[in-house]
Amino acid sequence: MVGRSILPVSLAFLLVLSLASASVAQTAKKPQQLKLAVSTATPHNTPLWVAKDKKIFDKYGVDVQMIFVMGGALVSQMLAAGEIQIAANAPAALLSLIANGEKIVMFLGISNTSPFALITQPNIKNAVELKGKRLGTARFGGSSHVSALIALDYLKLDPKRDNIILLQTGLDPERMAALEQKALDAAMLQRLATKIMLGKGYTQLLNLNQAKIPYQNTVLAARRDYMANHAAAFDGFTRAVVEGYAYVFNKDNKQSVKEILAKNLRLPNPDAAEDFYLEALEELDRKPYPTVAGTRTVIKYVAEQNPKVASIKAEDIIDSSWLKKLEDDGFFNKVYGGKL
Numbered sequence: 001m002v003g004r005s006i007l008p009v010s011l012a013f014l015l016v017l018s019l020a021s022a023s024v025a026q027t028a029k030k031p032q033q034l035k036l037a038v039s040t041a042t043p044h045n046t047p048l049w050v051a052k053d054k055k056i057f058d059k060y061g062v063d064v065q066m067i068f069v070m071g072g073a074l075v076s077q078m079l080a081a082g083e084i085q086i087a088a089n090a091p092a093a094l095l096s097l098i099a100n101g102e103k104i105v106m107f108l109g110i111s112n113t114s115p116f117a118l119i120t121q122p123n124i125k126n127a128v129e130l131k132g133k134r135l136g137t138a139r140f141g142g143s144s145h146v147s148a149l150i151a152l153d154y155l156k157l158d159p160k161r162d163n164i165i166l167l168q169t170g171l172d173p174e175r176m177a178a179l180e181q182k183a184l185d186a187a188m189l190q191r192l193a194t195k196i197m198l199g200k201g202y203t204q205l206l207n208l209n210q211a212k213i214p215y216q217n218t219v220l221a222a223r224r225d226y227m228a229n230h231a232a233a234f235d236g237f238t239r240a241v242v243e244g245y246a247y248v249f250n251k252d253n254k255q256s257v258k259e260i261l262a263k264n265l266r267l268p269n270p271d272a273a274e275d276f277y278l279e280a281l282e283e284l285d286r287k288p289y290p291t292v293a294g295t296r297t298v299i300k301y302v303a304e305q306n307p308k309v310a311s312i313k314a315e316d317i318i319d320s321s322w323l324k325k326l327e328d329d330g331f332f333n334k335v336y337g338g339k340l
Contacts, residue, residue: 079223105317148188
């Protein structure tokens with residue numbers, strides 16, 4: 001037909017092949033999606049929030065969907081069921097599942113020390129005076145509960161022998177209110193709550209962070225098989241989180257970090273995030289390896305509630321290879337500018 005242009009068969013084939021290749025390339029570049037669940041809104045999560053807010057995850061080819069789930073036990077169950085790929089959780093909430101055969105490993109230590117202090121009524125000045133009293137924690141088996149057991153042991157107290165009643169009384173605000181209403185004689189509180197209560201004349205019997213008691217407070221955990229089958233995604237994810245740490249520790253980024261904290265902690269303005277910013281700097285590690293000693297401490301106290309946990313070896317549930325690879329590659333020095 002006059003006026004119609006016909007492509008040679010060979011050229012048409014090459015054009016189709018080119019379009020198909022472009023489509024494949026676009027598909028190959030699609031970021032790997034990872035669902036990450038956190039169970040508490042805490043400054044320890046700051047590097048994760050930074051990596052998300054500053055699009056550092058995108059930079060390393062991972063599409064991280066962060067969700068908040070109330071309760072570490074539920075987060076752990078979601079991880080075991082494959083509903084999420086990564087859990088930011090207390091090891092205490094993972095151990096029973098691991099003891100029952102779940103192949104879950106901890107690959108990054110978000111918080112390698114207990115953030116809790118044992119705060120008592122103003123009239124309680126020493127450990128002996130805590131005997132026969134009521135001590136408030138959050139959920140049994142969680143970080144505040146395990147921290148309470150550690151604190152009592154450190155003070156040479158035993159809940160059964162010394163008739164100390166442990167009560168589940170909600171999060172910090174609820175425990176603070178219970179102290180003021182004298183419904184509790186003592187409570188485990190985190191940094192800001194501790195600061196407020198000390199300002200009101202309450203007593204600090206023990207600060208677990210200052211006491212340098214080995215304790216693995218919060219970790220990033222995943223199923224071993226999923227990590228092995230998605231190695232590139234987990235390598236990118238780990239790099240992004242470490243770069244998030246470096247961003248937090250760079251003092252030039254203080255205002256930006258405070259803005260991110262204010263947004264995620266739902267504070268009225270960045271100025272209200274000052275204490276949380278200082279808490280992050282104080283309690284985060286520049287090289288966030290999970291610690292064997294701290295994990296052994298958690299195993300010891302959780303095993304008192306669930307004897308099956310006693311058979312777990314800390315070395316078997318920690319996988320430091322992802323961070324070790326980054327360190328061997330010089331990645332830590334790169335993102336910190338050699339200031340480690």
